[in-house]
Amino acid sequence: MSMSLAGAEIQTWMIEHGLNLTILWDPADGKRFLFGLVLTLVLALLSIIVSLLIGVAGAALKGSEFALGRRAVSGYVELFRNTPLLAQMYFFFFGIGSLLPMIVNGEGDPVRMVGNFEWAVIVLGLHAGAFQIEALRGSIDSVPASTIEAAQALGLNRLQIFRRVIWPLALRNSLPALGNSIAQTIKATSVAFAIAVPELTYACNRIWSDNFNVPVMIQVLLVTYLLMIGAVSWIMKRIEQGLRLPGLQSP
Template identity: 40%
Template sequence: METVGGLIAALKAIGLNYGFLLDTAERTAFLRGLRVSLELCVLTIPVSLAAGALLAAMLTSGRRVLAAPARAFVELTRNTPTLVQLYCGFLVLNMLITQWLGQHGGSNPLTPFFWVVLVVSLHKAVFHAEALRAGIEAVPRVTLEAARSLGFSRRQMLARVELPLAVRFALPALVNNLVDLVKMTALASAIAVGDVTYESIMIWTQRDNVLELLLLILAWFGLLTWLVSVAGRWLERRLRMPGYGQ
């Protein structure tokens, strides 16, 4: 702790006030915010990818009853702001659910954290879906004909041939989407989810150290997005197939 105190004193000498780190309550709140932001990323990444794969399958199914609703959802979601979607989900849908459950003697179990995960995941899922759709359509026709000659059904072709190849084709776009998703989790503070942004706001309203906390927020999200980028580059090398995309 003495080392931390010395570092804080040195930073104060150059005009940066990080004294909140010496306050147990404020330090605990800030660290909790870091953890919540990390939890949001860990949850939204797989949920968005799963939803994106489902939407891509619907878009390329060749069945209008599946493709039309998926296309409508994609257009509505990607053409409206994420923050507006979050407000509509939490302030409108959540309120209607609460009222309906209240009329039937129940309570609403859906938390603001849940709505952030759901809305952010679905918002980025439509971008994943478009990237995967492009990847599916890029699968060579001869590959599909070979699968048909082996007796693969449409579902088997999608699961065993098209999606695995589409992921490889679309991986750079998917990684870019995930980097944007990590940054988008900062919207959680808009509905009072205690992520790093929200906790920082609570601290700087008392200490007037906006610059110092913003620098920490930038560093934290920079670290998270860098880790996603590194993982994406590793996957690109790992999943690269000779003869495809060369």
């Protein structure tokens, strides 16, 4: 009883001082906020996986002898790097999505073949993948020719050189750019708000619309993103330090 009274007094004091943090005492708002946070992390994780797969495949194809493949990758990179992410999201969701046939879900209702969450993963992955290709391709090109020549002198074939020499060095060199791309992808998940994916920004918008606590929830939103990006930056720095090769990379 005393704990409940103390909690009510704290709530009253916070509201009186303009800290209407309903996510702390309103179960519905708390669930909405946590669900949005978890969905943002899942959306970011899936998009990063898609972008890395695209980056590896695209970087390999861009460095191949297949001219048509190189031109296709270059066109893809130019398209997704030079158009706004929001426009891409709208194009795929409303443009391409409207052309797909409807399907019947388990409850017998007609629904889109690809939902808004799936489109968000696809678009974010394609957008970030264009940057991953450039980061990986640049890192591959930065491997010293003398290192490759030394591997050839040891009798390694082309595939062995790429797998055992070029790729490990290129991956290390690309970590700063990859880390930046991952951070950008996490921030870009907020664009999914535009197609009603209930991620963190969408959840906060619903909360401040119901409770008129915009200033407080805006600060919570910004701090939450700052903490997520900070955690990713810290992890990537630890990985860079762990994989650093003395004499080949600057401290």
